[in-house]
Amino acid sequence: xxxxxxxxxxxxxxxxxxxxxxxxxxxxxxxxxxxxxxxxxxxxxxxxxxxxxxxxxxxxxxxxxxxxxxxxxxxxxxxxxxxxxxxxxxxxxxxxxxxxxxxxxxxxxxxxxxxxxxxxxxxxxxxxxxxxxxxxxxxx
Amino acid sequence: xxxxxxxxxxxxxxxxxxxxxxxxxxxxxxxxxxxxxxxxxxxxxxxxxxxxxxxxxxxxxxxxxxxxxxxxxxxxxxxxxxxxxxxxxxxxxxxxxxxxxxxxxxxxxxxxxxxxxxxxxxxxxxxxxxxxxxxxxxxx
Numbered sequence: 001x002x003x004x005x006x007x008x009x010x011x012x013x014x015x016x017x018x019x020x021x022x023x024x025x026x027x028x029x030x031x032x033x034x035x036x037x038x039x040x041x042x043x044x045x046x047x048x049x050x051x052x053x054x055x056x057x058x059x060x061x062x063x064x065x066x067x068x069x070x071x072x073x074x075x076x077x078x079x080x081x082x083x084x085x086x087x088x089x090x091x092x093x094x095x096x097x098x099x100x101x102x103x104x105x106x107x108x109x110x111x112x113x114x115x116x117x118x119x120x121x122x123x124x125x126x127x128x129x130x131x132x133x134x135x136x137x138x139x140x
Numbered sequence: 141x142x143x144x145x146x147x148x149x150x151x152x153x154x155x156x157x158x159x160x161x162x163x164x165x166x167x168x169x170x171x172x173x174x175x176x177x178x179x180x181x182x183x184x185x186x187x188x189x190x191x192x193x194x195x196x197x198x199x200x201x202x203x204x205x206x207x208x209x210x211x212x213x214x215x216x217x218x219x220x221x222x223x224x225x226x227x228x229x230x231x232x233x234x235x236x237x238x239x240x241x242x243x244x245x246x247x248x249x250x251x252x253x254x255x256x257x258x259x260x261x262x263x264x265x266x267x268x269x270x271x272x273x274x275x276x277x278x279x280x
Binding site: 002003004005007008009010014016048051081106107110 | 144149156190245
């Protein structure tokens with residue numbers, strides 16, 4: 001079975017998705033990432049999707065699930081390298097990737113994760129996706 | 141056509157090979173890498189092959205060719221993540237990957253490239269392949 005490698009670089013884990021994310025591959029990647037987060041104690045996960053021409057709803061949900069699992073394990077997920085056409089498709093599909101931050105490339109993703117580490121108290125303008133809608137709070 | 145993404149991280153370019161290296165993919169990767177080395181001015185290339193179960197002679201020659209092109213462009217290549225079975229196969233095939241350094245994982249590869257940068261005067265036991273042999277200069 002094909003397997004997406006998880007690369008550790010400093011305080012982050014890097015995943016470059018290049019192959020078709022079939023069910024087993026996606027599940028295996030989730031497992032591998034969770035195990036590596038626990039084993040290494042990193043606080044950031046970067047998922048590079050620059051090789052993907054198409055991100056369908058399954059891949060979108062897989063990325064969202066990885067982000068949720070990572071958050072439970074105290075690691076933040078940043079998706080990098082998204083192509084413009086992929087972004088348009090995701091929005092059309094109604095997949096806004098809740099809880100997933102994005103950056104244009106790996107270096108900006110690393111910078112984003114680094115910034116989160118240092119200014120975590122000030123930069124807390126992002127709502128948790130546990131049902132508390134800030135817009136609703138705002139107008140109530 | 142499938143394409144292997146080239147990721148820039150600091151002073152290195154990282155390539156994670158996960159897909160079958162057919163002719164066009166291999167040529168495209170060589171071109172992409174050469175262009176990115178020139179565009180970014182990096183001095184190190186890391187090729188991760190931890191996803192590969194098998195490295196045949198074509199892939200072996202492709203990696204050697206990438207290393208040669210990189211060296212001409214003043215960038216050193218380190219292959220990381222080689223599985224034990226792949227190492228055995230490579231030696232059996234007579235492919236010793238001349239001019240290619242190896243490390244067990246990405247972090248050790250980055251460390252290897254960093255060490256080369258900082259101690260280049262002391263650690264120059266490897267002759268440059270442009271005809272100017274530092275040992276010859278030393279003894280003249």
